[in-house]
Amino acid sequence: KNTASKKTPSRPRARAAAAVEGNAPAPTPLPGGPTRRATTRVPEEQIEHRILAAAIAEFAEHGFAGARIERISKQAGTVDRMLYYYYGNKERLYQAVLEKLYAEMIGAQRDFVLPPDPVAGMRQLIEHAWDHYVANPDLVRVIMNENLLRGRHIRQSQQVGRTSFPLVETVAEILSAGQAQGVFRRDVKAEHVLMSIMSLGFFYISNQYTCSAWMGVDLMSRPRRAGWRAHICEVVLRSIQA
Structure with missing residues (x-):
C-alpha cells in the first residue's frame, strides 16, 4: 500500500500558477524507463504582467462594457479562472489597468x-x-x-x-x-x-x-x-x- 501523501504547496498562488505552466524540453530518458515531459512554472509576476498587458489592449480597444475576459485570458496565454483569481471580477481588473x-x-x-x-x-x-x-x-x-x-x-x-x-x-x-x-x-x-x-x-x-x-x-x-x-x-x- 502506498502511504506517501501528496505534498500541498505552501502558497495558494503557487497552485494558481500551475494553470499556466509551459512545457520544457524533455530530459533524456533512461534506457527502458518511462518518458514524461517536464514542466516549468511561470513566475507569478510574469503571469500578472501578461494579464495586465492584454487587459490594457482589450479595454483600450473595446472599452469597459465591450471588453471580454475570455479574450484577455487568451491573449495573455492563460485561462479565465486566473484572471478571477488575481482580480476577482472585470471591474477590479479594469481598475488595475487604470x-x-x-x-x-x-x-x-x-x-x-x-x-x-x-x-x-x-x-x-x-x-x-x-x-x-x-x-x-x-x-x-x-x-x-x-x-x-x-x-x-x-x-x-x-x-x-x-x-x-x-x-x-x-x-x-x-x-x-x-x-x-x-x-x-x-x-x-x-x-x-x-x-x-x-x-x-x-x-x-x-x-x-x-x-x-x-x-x-x-x-x-x-x-x-x-x-x-x-x-x-x-x-x-x-x-x-x-
Missing part, C-alpha cells in the same frame, strides 16, 4: 530632470508630456473611456486618489522661477498652464482619426507630429511670456 497606466505616467513625470533655465524647462516639459501621449495611445483611449463612465473607477481607486502627480508641482515650480526672473507673466496660474499642455496633446491623439478624415491628412505622420510638438511649445510659451 492604476498601472497612471503609475507609468507618474513614473515618466518623475524621470523628468528640471533644467535651470525656466523657459527651456517649460519647453522640455511640454515636449515630455506630448511624447508620453504619442508613445502611449492606449493610455489616451482608456482615459477617454473612463471619462465616458464619469470617472467612476478612478474615484474608487485609493492608489490613484492619494497620489500626487509630479507634473503639477513641476509646472508650478518652473512657472514660479520664470516669474521671479521676469520672463513669465505674474498673473498666470499653474493649473491653467498644465491644462493647456494636457489639452493640446490629449485632444490631438484622441481625435486623430476623425480630424485626419475631415482634414484629408494623416495627423500621425512623423512630420505632422513634429510640427504639432513645436506648435504646442509656441502656443504655451507665448501665452505665459512677460
Whole structure:
C-alpha cells in the first residue's frame, strides 16, 4: 500500500500558477524507463504582467462594457479562472489597468530632470508630456473611456486618489522661477498652464482619426507630429511670456 501523501504547496498562488505552466524540453530518458515531459512554472509576476498587458489592449480597444475576459485570458496565454483569481471580477481588473497606466505616467513625470533655465524647462516639459501621449495611445483611449463612465473607477481607486502627480508641482515650480526672473507673466496660474499642455496633446491623439478624415491628412505622420510638438511649445510659451 502506498502511504506517501501528496505534498500541498505552501502558497495558494503557487497552485494558481500551475494553470499556466509551459512545457520544457524533455530530459533524456533512461534506457527502458518511462518518458514524461517536464514542466516549468511561470513566475507569478510574469503571469500578472501578461494579464495586465492584454487587459490594457482589450479595454483600450473595446472599452469597459465591450471588453471580454475570455479574450484577455487568451491573449495573455492563460485561462479565465486566473484572471478571477488575481482580480476577482472585470471591474477590479479594469481598475488595475487604470492604476498601472497612471503609475507609468507618474513614473515618466518623475524621470523628468528640471533644467535651470525656466523657459527651456517649460519647453522640455511640454515636449515630455506630448511624447508620453504619442508613445502611449492606449493610455489616451482608456482615459477617454473612463471619462465616458464619469470617472467612476478612478474615484474608487485609493492608489490613484492619494497620489500626487509630479507634473503639477513641476509646472508650478518652473512657472514660479520664470516669474521671479521676469520672463513669465505674474498673473498666470499653474493649473491653467498644465491644462493647456494636457489639452493640446490629449485632444490631438484622441481625435486623430476623425480630424485626419475631415482634414484629408494623416495627423500621425512623423512630420505632422513634429510640427504639432513645436506648435504646442509656441502656443504655451507665448501665452505665459512677460
